[in-house]
Amino acid sequence: RLRVVALISGSGSNLQALMDAAANGGAFEIVAVISNRADAFGLERARGAGIPAEVLDHRDYTGREPYEADLRTLIDRYAPGLVVLAGFMRILTPAFVEHYAGRMLNIHPSLLPKFRGLQTHQRALDADEREHGASVHFVTPELDGGPVVLQARLAVRPGEDAATLAQRVLTLEHIIYPRALGWFAQGRLRLGPDGRPWLDGGPLMAPIV
């Protein structure tokens, strides 16, 4: 089974969805969870499942490079075939990202390329978007700019607030992230030589579920 290391910063509900998929016959296994915050609830989820849960606090470091040097050492100790960002709220340098080129995925709570960065739900509401959703993408040096693998969308409800929208999008995230990992673990999904995602040997037009 494909070895996966997950990076988190918070609740870890996406991590939970991945652990559940792995436990239910998934082609991948979560071999370690690493958080930059000691109080991330996702660490408890990992420990409860018997998965090594590590904390590497960026505040113990003087800058990004030394932090990422240790983060990379820690990740690579687990020899993952894939690294997944699951609510990991740190910006990563190009050098770090390049080390995991083609083997790092992120989930982002918007219909990329719309609303990169933070507060995506409020920004979607402020922009009067009628549709919103989530995207899984390969990580490249450009923040939230890597090639999209899979998206899920929903219709924004009249009068809805950012909290309910976030919750509804999260439910979609829990569907598409395990699916994308399954594809990758089965060898069906990869970052093609053209820098686009390939599925089953051909260029993938980002499918919407």
Ligand code: GAR
């Ligand atoms: C998710 O909505 C994820 O898409 C988002 O943080 C949340 C984490 O929830 N990620 C980002 O905003 C990345 N910049 P979780 O900890 O319950 O999985």
